[in-house]
Amino acid sequence: xxxxxxxxxxxxxxxxxxxxxxxxxxxxxxxxxxxxxxxxxxxxxxxxxxxxxxxxxxxxxxxxxxxxxxxxxxxxxxxxxxxxxxxxxxxxxxxxxxxxxxxxxxxxxxxxxxxxxxxxxxxxxxxxxxxxxxxxxxxxxxxxxxxxxxxxxxxxxxxxxxxxxxxxxxxxxxxxxxxxxxxxxxxxxxxxxxxxxxxxxxxxxxxxxxxxxxxxxxxxxxxxxxxxxxxxxxxxxxxxxxxxxxxxxxxxxxxxxxxxxxxxxxxxxxxxxxxxxxxxxxxxxxxxxxxxxxxxxxxxxxxxxxxxxxxxxxxxxxxxxxxxxxxxxxxxxxxxxxxxxxxxxxxxxxxxxxxxxxxxxxxxxxxxxxxxxxxxxxxxxx
Numbered sequence: 001x002x003x004x005x006x007x008x009x010x011x012x013x014x015x016x017x018x019x020x021x022x023x024x025x026x027x028x029x030x031x032x033x034x035x036x037x038x039x040x041x042x043x044x045x046x047x048x049x050x051x052x053x054x055x056x057x058x059x060x061x062x063x064x065x066x067x068x069x070x071x072x073x074x075x076x077x078x079x080x081x082x083x084x085x086x087x088x089x090x091x092x093x094x095x096x097x098x099x100x101x102x103x104x105x106x107x108x109x110x111x112x113x114x115x116x117x118x119x120x121x122x123x124x125x126x127x128x129x130x131x132x133x134x135x136x137x138x139x140x141x142x143x144x145x146x147x148x149x150x151x152x153x154x155x156x157x158x159x160x161x162x163x164x165x166x167x168x169x170x171x172x173x174x175x176x177x178x179x180x181x182x183x184x185x186x187x188x189x190x191x192x193x194x195x196x197x198x199x200x201x202x203x204x205x206x207x208x209x210x211x212x213x214x215x216x217x218x219x220x221x222x223x224x225x226x227x228x229x230x231x232x233x234x235x236x237x238x239x240x241x242x243x244x245x246x247x248x249x250x251x252x253x254x255x256x257x258x259x260x261x262x263x264x265x266x267x268x269x270x271x272x273x274x275x276x277x278x279x280x281x282x283x284x285x286x287x288x289x290x291x292x293x294x295x296x297x298x299x300x301x302x303x304x305x306x307x308x309x310x311x312x313x314x315x316x317x318x319x320x321x322x323x324x325x326x327x328x329x330x331x332x333x334x335x336x337x338x339x340x341x342x343x344x345x346x347x348x349x350x351x352x353x354x355x356x357x358x359x360x361x362x363x364x365x366x367x368x369x370x371x372x373x374x375x376x377x378x379x380x381x382x
Contacts, residue, residue: 001029001378004111004132005047006102006123008094009037009058012227012295013117016139016177018045019201020115023370027378034105036098044205050109052101052122061097062090084148087119092155095121099159106130113381114169118143121156127169128160133381134169138176138192140296141324145190173377177300179363185327196376199367202281202301213278213286217252219271220288220348224255225280226312227295235293236260238312238336242291245340246272251348254283281305289347291339294322303330306361308353310343312336329356 003024007014014035022045025031033042036053043049102122106114106129115135116123127134138144160166174192176183177200183191224242226235239255246253247269254273255265262274280298284290284305292298294311302309309331311322325331330353334343346353368376 001112002109003029003031003113003115004106004109004126005031005033005035005042006098006114006116006120006126007033007035007039007042008091008117008120009035009039009053009098011038011041012297013120013139014039014042015203015205016200016297016300017115017117017137018042018047018203019370020135020137020175020198020373021045021047023374026371027374029374032105032109032111034102036101041205045203050101050105052098052105054101056097058094061094064093084145084151087142088148088151088155091119092121092152095119095152095156096159098122099125099156099163102126103129103163106132113377118149118174119152121152121159124153124169124172125156125160125163125165128167129163129165131170133171133173135377136172136174137198138174138178138195140299141178141182141186141190142296144176144178144186144192144195146192147189171381173380175373177367179303179360179367181328181360181363182324185324196373197367198373199364199369200300200304201370202304204279204281204301207279207282209282210275210278212273213282217286219250219252221252221254221286222344222347223280223283223287223290224253224292225258225290225298226260226293227258227298236262236264240264240266241337242339242344243268243272245344249341249344251288251344254278254287256280256283289344291344291347299325300364303357303360304364306354306358308332308347308350308357310334310339310347312339328360329353330360331357 005017005021021031033047033049034052037058099122103126106126110130111132114127114132117139118136174195175198176195177198243265252271257276280301289308290302291310309325311333322333
């Protein structure tokens with residue numbers, strides 16, 4: 001069976017799909033990706049990939065300029081809680097520039113099955129165009145709601161019309177990687193009835209381990225990350241109060257720069273290690289806690305590690321899920337301007353947070369693996 005994965009051009013959208021793609025390939029199926037931007041990095045995981053937008057700079061696609069100004073328009077990329085209409089507009093724009101290339105890739109290599117997260121609107125369109133069933137892996141709580149998917153479908157209507165595509169894929173099967181106790185905390189409009197559970201196996205790319213990561217830390221270690229988008233666009237500056245707070249704590253902090261400028265952090269204390277990048281799952285194996293931007297992939301990777309989490313409510317349009325952490329008792333939310341020693345001590349010493357984090361980790365371990373999920377999908381689709 002030919003399986004075509006269509007993802008948006010960001011690692012936060014790509015990485016969660018890779019374990020499922022690996023499971024399809026391990027089961028004997030042929031797998032190919034159609035994507036662009038940073039997601040072309042899936043080639044490093046050993047997959048064939050078609051660049052559907054060669055040479056395109058995605059920055060003005062994600063962050064268009066306000067007409068008549070030199071600055072970006074208001075947009076949901078860094079909103080604390082963007083509404084569904086804002087996200088639908090954003091991802092209709094991102095998906096729209098990928099449609100032509102993705103559809104061409106599907107017609108050159110007709111798939112038997114299409115896999116695309118809900119916010120990649122090109123995936124549903126090409127699945128309908130070639131008559132292939134669609135697998136929709138939800139990446140978190142923010143893309144699980146039916147209203148958001150309906151708004152995105154409406155925003156993509158001009159592309160359906162100009163390609164003459166009518167109808168829908170012959171079948172659509174949603175997957176969810178949220179553990180049951182987090183799903184239960186979602187409001188009704190964020191749930192996906194009938195979604196099949198699949199364990200989120202962390203994938204953050206491979207690496208030759210640096211010596212410091214291969215050794216056990218001498219102090220409790222806290223990972224700090226803003227992901228791969230906010231950090232590159234100047235967001236590291238919001239970590240300055242944390243740097244000052246870290247100075248007086250008996251702990252080590254590892255800040256992944258994600259391509260950002262370390263000069264934005266100003267005076268970095270000696271117990272803070274700056275690294276451009278490290279595989280998050282491997283880093284968290286050595287950590288006691290994590291402070292992050294609220295991306296769903298980061299949240300679930302930390303949950304799989306059984307670690308308490310602190311979310312900074314800025315730097316990710318995926319913030320719609322941040323309230324799940326305190327509600328489930330596995331994390332806290334702190335403003336970047338006031339994030340300090342008290343919050344860090346809570347992450348390091350609050351046994352209630354740690355116990356609940358371990359409970360969620362055990363829930364994840366009880367969910368079907370991607371390999372088991374693939375076997376079930378193949379059986380269902382015949």
